[in-house]
Amino acid sequence: MKRGELLGSLEHIILLALVRLDGDAHGMIVRREIEERTGRNISIGAVYATLERLEAKGYVSSFTGEPTPERGGRAKRLFRIEAAGKRALQISEQTIRSMTADLKDRWGTI
Amino acid sequence: MKTCSPPTFACWLLESVLPDPYREAILGDLIEEYTLRIESTSRFTASRWFWSQTCRSVPSMVWSSLRSGNCFMTVSIAMGVYILMGTLKFAADLMISKVVSPDQATRVILAPIVFLTTTAIGGCVAARIRRGATIFLALFVTITVAILIDLKVCSIPVPWWYQFGFLTLGPLAVIITPALFGRLKQRGPVT
Numbered sequence: 139m140k141r142g143e144l145l146g147s148l149e150h151i152i153l154l155a156l157v158r159l160d161g162d163a164h165g166m167i168v169r170r171e172i173e174e175r176t177g178r179n180i181s182i183g184a185v186y187a188t189l190e191r192l193e194a195k196g197y198v199s200s201f202t203g204e205p206t207p208e209r210g211g212r213a214k215r216l217f218r219i220e221a222a223g224k225r226a227l228q229i230s231e232q233t234i235r236s237m238t239a240d241l242k243d244r245w246g247t248i
Numbered sequence: 249m250k251t252c253s254p255p256t257f258a259c260w261l262l263e264s265v266l267p268d269p270y271r272e273a274i275l276g277d278l279i280e281e282y283t284l285r286i287e288s289t290s291r292f293t294a295s296r297w298f299w300s301q302t303c304r305s306v307p308s309m310v311w312s313s314l315r316s317g318n319c320f321m322t323v324s325i326a327m328g329v330y331i332l333m334g335t336l337k338f339a340a341d342l343m344i345s346k347v348v349s350p351d352q353a354t355r356v357i358l359a360p361i362v363f364l365t366t367t368a369i370g371g372c373v374a375a376r377i378r379r380g381a382t383i384f385l386a387l388f389v390t391i392t393v394a395i396l397i398d399l400k401v402c403s404i405p406v407p408w409w410y411q412f413g414f415l416t417l418g419p420l421a422v423i424i425t426p427a428l429f430g431r432l433k434q435r436g437p438v439t
Contacts, residue, residue, distance in 0.1 A: 183305025
């Protein structure tokens with residue numbers, strides 16, 4: 139596995155959120171999804187900083203939406219998971235699965 | 249729907265500090281969520297949430313901007329504007345001492361006006377070239393003023409609050425003035 143394909147924890151969670159949201163999603167929707175599912179109150183800045191990093195790696199793509207009045211006339215930045223991102227997620231999941239295999243008996247002692 | 253506007257200073261701060269590619273998106277997202285939160289909770293709770301998001305988002309985005317390699321260019325722009333500001337202030341001080349009045353008391357009165365005007369102009373120029381440069385420019389101004397205070401450059405004894413004013417209002421003028429002008433510019437065509 140290439141070194142660049144290893145995901146950080148927030149990268150992993152954000153990519154999973156994008157898969158769950160199934161389609162184009164903006165930062166606040168991603169933040170809300172993570173908060174609802176994990177209870178982690180992360181900042182919108184952290185979400186965008188991670189999305190920017192994922193975009194640089196080619197795991198997600200983004201485009202600008204239309205400005206709307208409820209956003210103070212500001213446009214949305216919509217994100218979509220790419221095939222490379224899905225592949226990185228699978229590799230990451232496989233890595234975690236192989237590392238946690240046969241560990242169930244030991245959880246109590248860790 | 250209730251009419252509401254998010255905390256003004258938090259918006260100014262975000263507009264001044266956030267890097268270009270995601271500034272509009274982050275501000276838009278926060279305003280949208282703020283409106284929804286006002287509907288479901290109170291204005292106070294929504295404002296507290298907005299401030300908490302602002303304070304936690306700024307370091308993430310600034311750090312991300314530094315990591316992405318834009319840092320060198322941003323610092324160079326800030327340094328260029330800083331030199332320009334210094335030249336402008338030197339010229340203004342020279343003009344005051346030669347043309348207006350050589351009296352030291354008058355210079356003590358005029359110094360804060362010249363200082364705040366040059367820092368405000370510097371902030372606007374830096375923001376015009378690159379938004380993130382205002383943060384570094386404010387940092388340079390703070391360091392310069394702190395060094396000058398420590399070196400006791402002022403020959404006339406001045407009260408502590410006079411020096412403290414330079415230390416706080418200078419960096420604030422660098423950050424707030426461009427945001428203020430940007431806001432006025434945005435309001436212009438709407439009315």
